[in-house]
Amino acid sequence: MTDTTLTPSIAASTALKWLRLWHGASIPEATDLDVLRRMLPETPYGKGVREIKAPMPLDISSFEGSLVRNPEDPTEWGIFYKEHATPERSRFTIAHELGHFILHRALQSIFECDNGGVTSGQFDGRHIEREANEFASNLLMPMDLLRRFLGDQRKVTLHLLSDIARTFEVSFEALCLRFIEATDQRAILIHWDQGFLKYQRPSRNARMTRAWVRQTESAQEPFAGTLAADASVVQCFDGVECSAAIWCAEEDAHMKLREFKHSYTDRDRVITLLLLEGAEPRDWDDSWKDEHVPDASDQFRATAQHPVR
């Protein structure tokens, strides 16, 4: 069994600590996965492992990546990643597989001894996939660095976010999702696929204030009057201001938001970022009035247990 206290974020921050020690002052802003891969067998996270082989590309449809063990030598491991993926995507996949290596390789015995075990119980596939993604996200986009790059979050634009994505060598979408986790603003990220809403991801403060893009159709299209609905606008990295109520049913009429838009070259995929004007949390206690500026770790933590008023 694995150490159940080892969470993806602890594993990632420990790995980053080792990397910072290894690199010293010359540490690159983009996490060096090759150094980590070679270092891991020497660390407590690589017990019993002699080597993780250099990642190799593999061309198989719908394949993203895999962590494999040498069937003849349990001390040798390797990583495959999708051939023809962008370098950013490959980096994320390799980080994801390193996450499996650290967090889940001990579960392999379960896979071997239980035919149905892969999809059952606590260690079901989705659970470990989520953990590996969380590890990769924390490893490639360290929160402390990201906060420093973001600076004054009220001045965030897609120019800044895409610059940061380039610095971390991650995809624009991965960086936007991480921004949603990092920001103390009310923000909602939306991914459109072929013109339909694939997912929306509200920030913590957006959730607290019940800011949520309304969905009236099961295949939701952008609302009239938004940048997202305007086919003539391909990119809008500076954002435009509009009424928040166009997007979010629960927003008061006077509330504003700033809408940003990024279309991928095929135009089938579009990312919308909404930065909403600040609002008081609803149905929560008064701790939001504190002068203390919360960070993500303690933000509203105190309120979570309070009864709804």
Add this chain to the structure above:
Amino acid sequence: MATTLGTRLRRLREAKGMTLQQVADAVGCTRGYIWELEMKDGQRPSAERVFLLAKTFGVTVEDLMEETPREAHEAKPEDVAFFREYAGMTDEEKERYRQALKLMFPGRGEGDAKS
């Protein structure tokens, strides 16, 4: 990942180079409906729609509706630690995977290492 109906539909549509609208027109529904079939799990299209979809893509209804086994029965557990995508592979892809494993771990005693 074992393929779902949605994944198969999207792959077939992209392989044919068709838009959602073109498929919707062929099947007689909205492009939103086709998108939902592709993107959302647990959709249950009518038999007539399934027939029309299969006809549009030039495959059989059986091909379209085939449920891939949830477990990776054919995977050799000794080969693959995290074989979450393995079940969805074609035989040719499984062979490519085995060859890649030989390249990754050349020490394996499986005869001709050059193949």
